[in-house]
Amino acid sequence: MKPIVRYMTLNIGILTLLMLVILCITGAFLGAEKAALFFNSPPLAVFWLILLGTLVAGFVCWRSLWRRPNLLLCHLGCMAVLAGGMWGSAAGHRLRQAVGGSSAKVKGTIVLHQGQSGSEVVAERGQIFTLPFSVRLEQTDVSYYDAPSLGIYTQRGELIGRLAAAVDGQAYELSAESGIRVEVVEKFANLRLIRQDDGTLTGVEGDTAADNPGYAVAFTLPDGQVRRQYVFERFEPHFSSQLPFVTVFLPPRMPKEYRSTLILEKDGQTLAQKTIRVNNPLYYGGYHFYQSTFGRDEGGAYSGILVVSDSGVWCVFVGYGLMTAGLFGQFWMRPLLRDEGKG
């Protein structure tokens, strides 16, 4: 190969890399969502092909690459990452769909209540994909770093006290001046309020099958009188006209871990089962299942499971391995920095 052709290939490569730097900066200002569309647009698909073509041309023109295993690995790795990325990208899927070679890229969410099954994945734009099996949410829960608490507010909304949302037998002084002591005296799994003949409300434990947790808080006034307030975890606070305070349930705010136990089933048979967490998805049949969201509504606890098809990802990861091994080999393992250092 003539040296001029070899150096032209390298210069085209450098120009392409420079172009990619500019595109990356542009994409960063667009934000992730618009950048994803931008980098998957038809003109950019052409650009990715040119970049891949430049790498291939480099292999053809620079035979010395074949004799230097570290550099060979670096460049092969880059090619694998690019090829895998293009194969698994939205644009790649569209192209393969157009020629009838692939189904659409699956990326969406299934929201399931505990005990519920489903197979329809809803994508961001409302598109629905049906999985070839069903997903059952056996159990879901969340643990927190902080504990739930009860906040005591004045009627102007000023927080004047905070106590643990637990019956711990401890009474707290609201403030030295007020002389009022406050204590959580009872916890309910299903709090119901019953109006007495004298018009006051009393909290009782309702049907325990229902799920409406709450607390009874006792305020001991300086004259020794005790007044109760009832606090619901999920509903508006109970106002007691006899007290100038409102007690509000303050849920924990720092999640430690989300967990969902998933069972994949088809025709009554269990295909796979796993308790997934953030960073620990379930993989089955070309799909990854991720813990995405968690919440609670009238139907109880629910979990949002992100479902993503893994098209091209293994090619990308192999590329990463080759590229990283090649770079460490080139820059660290060779007699360190000797040849290259001499420019």
Place this chain on the structure above:
Amino acid sequence: MHIKTDLQSVLIYLSLAGYAAAFVSAAIKRKPSAGQLCFAFAFAAATASYIVRWVLHHHLPMQNLFEVFLLMGVLIWPIALLTRRLLVRNTGILPAVANSNDPVQWAMTLGDAFLGVLVMFPAGFVFSGAPRPLPPALQSVLFGPHVASYMIAYVLMARACVPATVALVGRYKAERLIEAERLIEAERLSYGMAAAGFPLLTLGLVLGSVWGKLAWGDWWAWDPKELWSLACWLVYILYFHWRIVHPKAYIRTRLWLVVLGIIFIVITLLWVNLSRIFAGLHNYAAGG
């Protein structure tokens, strides 16, 4: 900016004082051993502060800008010693005996001390050290290797920038680098550092991508932080290829590429995390 009085912060201030003393010692060209003593002291104080942070908060302190700046404060001196040893042994770029009259060595020592002050000052006075529990997304075995790779690479790339900057704009150029040979020498030193840091920069990027797949379902999400990291990686790729295309010419362009690399690193580390322009998946890394 406010002064903190807890043990961890006092150790940060001591480390900052150590780096500042090392800087002054290098600037007035006193005995190199005195400067090394200041570096050792700064390193010990930063390491002690880092350990205190780790013990008190029960997780690897690499979660936000406060913690990664503190980590960089720990890394500067060991990296300086290690790279110096390797460069002396393998390239002969640096003479075996430390010599404060050598402008390259002088600039590197001054640069290390300046870098120390630069990272410990915001850790001590600007970023909040308030404890924050590790969110579920950061509870991964890849968390430590991903951040550590990047931080070591960043320190190496910052060191690569020192001879490049000095050669491009400093007094050093007017006095000693009139000859092209001296310019080449500075570039070789920059190259040595960049070549040592680049595999780690790549490892950081790759581990981040694999982690992204495990945590968020995508190995690449076109997030602003990811795009700036890729742009930064590409600048160094450009630099290495430029050296091959022009082995004997355009030395200044090479040096500018090394400087551009560190500018991109600063943008990736600071601007992307602190600015509202680049809201994305990496927002938890902000200083708080």
